[in-house]
Amino acid sequence: MRTFSCSAILFDLDGVLVDSTRAVDREWRTWARRKGVDGDAVMAIAHGVRTVEVIRQVAPHLDAEAEAAEIENEEAHDPDVVAMPGALELVRSIPTGRWGVVTSGTRLLASARLQFCGLPVPDVLITSDDVTNGKPHPEPYLKGAERIGIPAGECLVIEDAPAGIESARAGGMKVIGMASTYAPSKLARADGVVHKLGLIRVSGNGSGKLTIEVSRD
DSSP states (O other), rough: OOOESEEEEOSSTTTTTOOOOHHHHHHHHHHHHHHHHHHHHHHHTTTSSOHHHHHHHHHHTTTTHHHHHHHHHHHHHHOOOOEOTTHHHHTTTTTTSSEEEOOOOHHHHHHHHHTTTTTTOOOOOOOGGOOSSSSSSSSSHHHHHHHHHHHHEEEEEEEESSHHHHHHHTTOOEEOOOOOOOOOOGGGTTTTESGGGGGEEEEEEEESSSEEEEEOO
């Protein structure tokens, strides 16, 4: 077992709190076929970064912002998403105001997925609408820490993508990698790796700090 101490927890959304794999794959590949883009090339980079940045890489000739708005609107109305096992229990175990979500999706998309999955929409929800620089830049997680009112170095991040891990580390935060989207070897920059949220336990230690216990599989 590994133990961490922090004052707040910041979660990535897709691949951590919600399983949107089918919806993401279907919507991106549908878009790729329509635009004459290699769907496999899209999916190789689509996880953990902003939609607009994926489009800029795979289809620089298109209007990235317009295409991103179209894709995310379709995704926001796709109900083929479910809560990750243990997600609701985990967020309910964290004191109010001590957790938030930092996602590369839009606010519309993030709110829709949380609601589809029956998960609470936290007071702190940082989306692509709130930042200039997406992951792996530290801005998203630094903004999450700022909004939650906790110094960045006292926040713990739970992430499933290398770009998100780099974002959190660049912001001076500890990171638990979630091996749901990528193999553990791809998450080597995290401070610890789990395969499911049920292996994470959160408790208070009486000083305002949270104790995070991460069990082995």
